[in-house]
Amino acid sequence: MISGRPGRLNAPAYNAEVFAFLQNLHAICDSVPYVLNILLNRVPIEHTDVGWKPSLLKKHDPRGEDKNIFPKKREITNGEIEARQEFYEKLLEFSKDEIFAQLKGLVNRTKHKHLVPIFYDDGLISFDKYSYMSFFRGTEILDKSVPKNSDSTCENVEEFMRKCHNDLWPKLCSLYAAIAIEKERLNSIKP
Numbered sequence: 001m002i003s004g005r006p007g008r009l010n011a012p013a014y015n016a017e018v019f020a021f022l023q024n025l026h027a028i029c030d031s032v033p034y035v036l037n038i039l040l041n042r043v044p045i046e047h048t049d050v051g052w053k054p055s056l057l058k059k060h061d062p063r064g065e066d067k068n069i070f071p072k073k074r075e076i077t078n079g080e081i082e083a084r085q086e087f088y089e090k091l092l093e094f095s096k097d098e099i100f101a102q103l104k105g106l107v108n109r110t111k112h113k114h115l116v117p118i119f120y121d122d123g124l125i126s127f128d129k130y131s132y133m134s135f136f137r138g139t140e141i142l143d144k145s146v147p148k149n150s151d152s153t154c155e156n157v158e159e160f161m162r163k164c165h166n167d168l169w170p171k172l173c174s175l176y177a178a179i180a181i182e183k184e185r186l187n188s189i190k191p
Contacts, residue, residue: 014125015118018157019110025164026107029100029172032091032179036060039183052095060088080189087182094175099168102160105132118157125157 030052037043037050049055062084094100109116109130117128 011118011120015115018118018161019107019115021161022103022164023107023110025168026103029103029168032094032172032175035176035179039179040186057088057092057095060084060091062088080185083182083185087178090175090178094171097168097171099163102132103164103168106130127155127157127160 033050033052033056036056037047038045043049062081106116106127109132116130119126119128
């Protein structure tokens with residue numbers, strides 16, 4: 001909700017609300033690798049190699065070399081491999097999500113460098129030019145907006161927040177549900 005009197009925008013309050021929403025959503029998304037680590041006991045909790053890194057996906061790839069998630073001295077069934085593959089694909093899909101990459105870019109820019117300005121022009125509320133890195137595309141920097149003085153418009157703030165809420169949030173909830181199912185499945189495997 002936009003703060004201020006009816007018909008007037010309180011820009012500082014609105015900017016704070018936008019970035020508070022985005023920072024909190026980013027924190028929940030970034031907690032996934034830590035939750036996985038705690039629930040599945042992959043590496044010590046204090047370990048610094050926990051995060052959205054290729055090593056996270058490698059640890060959960062059923063075709064990979066890291067098979068120690070299954071109990072030793074026991075054959076792995078096809079059903080277990082299929083279940084693990086489903087979980088891996090869900091994790092991979094979320095890690096490659098374009099909205100998640102944009103969210104990381106905006107929040108990390110705000111956290112580590114400066115606030116990305118929000119412009120108010122003729123009823124359009126848009127982010128200033130910002131860039132983000134899509135992690136699984138290497139080091140390619142993707143520019144998600146255009147300069148303010150361009151004929152094109154910058155990314156609309158409300159549309160981006162709507163995409164975060166309507167698209168990214170359900171994917172995140174689904175991923176957390178898959179983590180719970182994976183934990184239950186692994187608990188049911190007996191050596």
